[in-house]
Amino acid sequence: MTYIDSTIRETVANVSASTWKARDVVAAHIDRIDEVNDGLNAVVIKCFDQALADAARIDQQVAAGESVGPLAGVPVTIKECFHVAGTASTIGITTLNQPHRRDNPIVQRMREAGAIVLGKTNIPQLMIWHECVNPVYGRSVHPGDRERTPGGSSGGEAAIIAAKGSMLGLGSDLGGSLRVPSHFCGIHTIKPTERRLPIHGCQGNMHGMESMLFQPGPMARSVDDLAIALRVMNGNYDDAQHVCDIPAPLGDPEEIAIENLKIAYFEDDGYFTPSPAIRRATRNAADQLASAGAAVESVKPPADMQKMVDLYYGVLAADGGKDLRRLLKGSKVDPAV
Structure with a gap:
C-alpha cells in the first residue's frame, strides 16, 4: 500500500502508531499534485509549505505521546469558495482577491482533528453551473479524459481526489455541485441535510435567498472516508460562531x-x-x-x-x-x- 492509495482509517492508524510519518504522507500527496496538476488545473491555490510544517507538528505530538485527532495526518483540499486563512475566495471573479484572516469553521474543525490542508481547488465562475472554468484560474479537466469536464461546481475537488492528489475534500452543493462532479469523476460524496454544517465563512452568491441554501459536504474515495469526515465536519457545536449554527447530533452509521x-x-x-x-x-x-x-x-x-x-x-x-x-x-x- 502506498500513501496516496490509503484510506483515512489506514492513514490515521499508521500515523497515530508512528508507523508512518504524517510529513511523509503529506509529501507524497504534494508530489502527486505536482505530477498531475499541470494537466488537470484542479488545485489552484497551493499551501504546501504550511502543510509540511503542520504535518511535522503532528509527528512531534505523536512522538511526545500526545493524543492526535481522528484526521491525524490526512491530506485534504478545500473548494476555493471556503475561507482559508491567508488565501482569497474569488469564486472566479477577478475583483474578489482579498485574503481571509481566519478559517471557515469546518476547515477549523478539520485542522483541529489533525487534517493537513494542501490547498484550494477550482470552481466555475459564481459556482452556478456544472462546468469548472473561470477567468481567474482557467479550466479544470477530467483526470481520466482531458477532453472532458470533471463537472461542477466542486469540479477541482472531484478531479484531484480521483487523481489521488488529495485524500479528502470539502465541497458544497445547492443543485448538484457535490454530486455531479463526484459522479463524473467516480468518487463518493454526500450532501448533508440543509444547515447540518455551518454555511458561513464561505464566499457565496444570491444573498438573501433563504428558502434554499447551499450545503457544505465531504468528498472522498470511499463511503467509510465520508462517514469519518462528516463526523468531524459536524462538530459538537460547542464552537458555534453564528446564529445559523444548529445543534444537530450525528448518528453512528454502525448503529443503524x-x-x-x-x-x-x-x-x-x-x-x-x-x-x-x-x-x-x-x-x-x-x-x-x-x-x-x-x-x-x-x-x-x-x-x-x-x-x-x-x-x-x-x-x-x-x-x-x-x-x-x-x-x-x-x-x-x-x-x-
Whole structure:
C-alpha cells in the first residue's frame, strides 16, 4: 500500500502508531499534485509549505505521546469558495482577491482533528453551473479524459481526489455541485441535510435567498472516508460562531438497524431521464438494501415534476439576477455566465 492509495482509517492508524510519518504522507500527496496538476488545473491555490510544517507538528505530538485527532495526518483540499486563512475566495471573479484572516469553521474543525490542508481547488465562475472554468484560474479537466469536464461546481475537488492528489475534500452543493462532479469523476460524496454544517465563512452568491441554501459536504474515495469526515465536519457545536449554527447530533452509521428502514426509490423522475447505467446502479443499490433487511419499495415520482422544476428555477432567479450582477461588476465575465 502506498500513501496516496490509503484510506483515512489506514492513514490515521499508521500515523497515530508512528508507523508512518504524517510529513511523509503529506509529501507524497504534494508530489502527486505536482505530477498531475499541470494537466488537470484542479488545485489552484497551493499551501504546501504550511502543510509540511503542520504535518511535522503532528509527528512531534505523536512522538511526545500526545493524543492526535481522528484526521491525524490526512491530506485534504478545500473548494476555493471556503475561507482559508491567508488565501482569497474569488469564486472566479477577478475583483474578489482579498485574503481571509481566519478559517471557515469546518476547515477549523478539520485542522483541529489533525487534517493537513494542501490547498484550494477550482470552481466555475459564481459556482452556478456544472462546468469548472473561470477567468481567474482557467479550466479544470477530467483526470481520466482531458477532453472532458470533471463537472461542477466542486469540479477541482472531484478531479484531484480521483487523481489521488488529495485524500479528502470539502465541497458544497445547492443543485448538484457535490454530486455531479463526484459522479463524473467516480468518487463518493454526500450532501448533508440543509444547515447540518455551518454555511458561513464561505464566499457565496444570491444573498438573501433563504428558502434554499447551499450545503457544505465531504468528498472522498470511499463511503467509510465520508462517514469519518462528516463526523468531524459536524462538530459538537460547542464552537458555534453564528446564529445559523444548529445543534444537530450525528448518528453512528454502525448503529443503524437496517431492518427498521423503509426506503422508497424510483429509477426515472419523468423529467430528466437517466442513462441505463444509472438506472441499473439504482436497482442494484435497492436490491442490496433489501437483501440486508430493509423494506424497499419502487414508487412513482410526483406527477408535477415540471411544476417543481419551474419552482426551483423561480426561487433561484427571484431577485432577477441582481446579486449576481453586483458580484460581477468590474470583473471579467465567463461567456457561459
